[in-house]
Amino acid sequence: MRIVIPLFDGVTALDAVGPYEVLRMLPEAEVVFAAAAPGTHRDGAGALGLLATASFRDVTAADVLLVPGGPGARRGVTDEPLLDWIRRLHATTTWTTSVCTGSLLLGAAGLLDGLTATTHWSAVDLLESYGARYTARRVVEQPGGIITAAGVSSGIDMALRLAELIAGRVAAEAFQLAIEYDPQPPFDSGSYAKASDEAKAYLANRP
């Protein structure tokens, strides 16, 4: 069970790390963090470096491809070598998945045309520019093994569903227990539909 997670400068770390902490527990899981070149890649905020141990050239097949988002994913939509690699990997996968604006990379690679998909709430128009139909659901499963998740933290929910599909419900429930994922957010501001105008204005006006 080979799970491949691409990294790039400007990745949102939680997009990758949330699902990683679930999928790494799959039976005989081998997780590979890959990038254009091996080495440390800085996240979107710049304070955290994540290590890719393999290069895209060396990773030619996967059971699960999980594409994270972030500012680097938005920039990556014109990175033809990256998009080619995603297309080639996808031809080998059982599951091709994205978190947050990772869906833009799947879209730019031509994998979402005519499909229903999700992404971060701020990237809806971009997603639809690749021929996808956006839906404000948290995890969207489509034929061909394509699963997209909404913004950042939604990758944890997606990974639990994916774990169920791969290893069954008891295993997935065990992984949920292992990461003590019994979420109790102190507010109810986690979606664009629920957040207040004040919270949206605060976010829009951050330096």
Added chain:
Amino acid sequence: MRIVIPLFDGVTALDAVGPYEVLRMLPEAEVVFAAAAPGTHRDGAGALGLLATASFRDVTAADVLLVPGGPGARRGVTDEPLLDWIRRLHATTTWTTSVCTGSLLLGAAGLLDGLTATTHWSAVDLLESYGARYTARRVVEQPGGIITAAGVSSGIDMALRLAELIAGRVAAEAFQLAIEYDPQPPFDSGSYAKASDEAKAYLANRP
């Protein structure tokens, strides 16, 4: 607003990265990942490397100290230089916090004696061996600015509460929206009280 997150080999990546994605958005946030020596530190599962850019020696003060857990935290309870550093940092902080078994490091440093605290459900006895009273709550605030969170994913909930304490409710709600934290786990198996015997047995018998 300086937020310091120690890294060590065997850290659970999500313990650090979940709160990081919230706290990095605080006004004028400077997040520093520090370790005994700068460089890449492998997580508990071994597939992911996280970069520390500073050494403990160079980090002598923080507004927020956030101590993640993992197998390396369990080992760290006898690492006197690490515990000394935690004590010295704590003397400078407004908030000293832990996620998962990071609480064992706070306990071993003597910071939880006589306090109520939480940790990963599998580490309750160890936590109490340091004089803390365990409570099965997800986020526990105590006098002196000490906040402990339960296992792994609970750090996100803690960080949102901490963001509210530091920057106010509208800011914290904005951060929740930014990471689209509208959790929808597909099962309800995220606490020891809720998980089935089958899920617990699966976890206990993983290779």
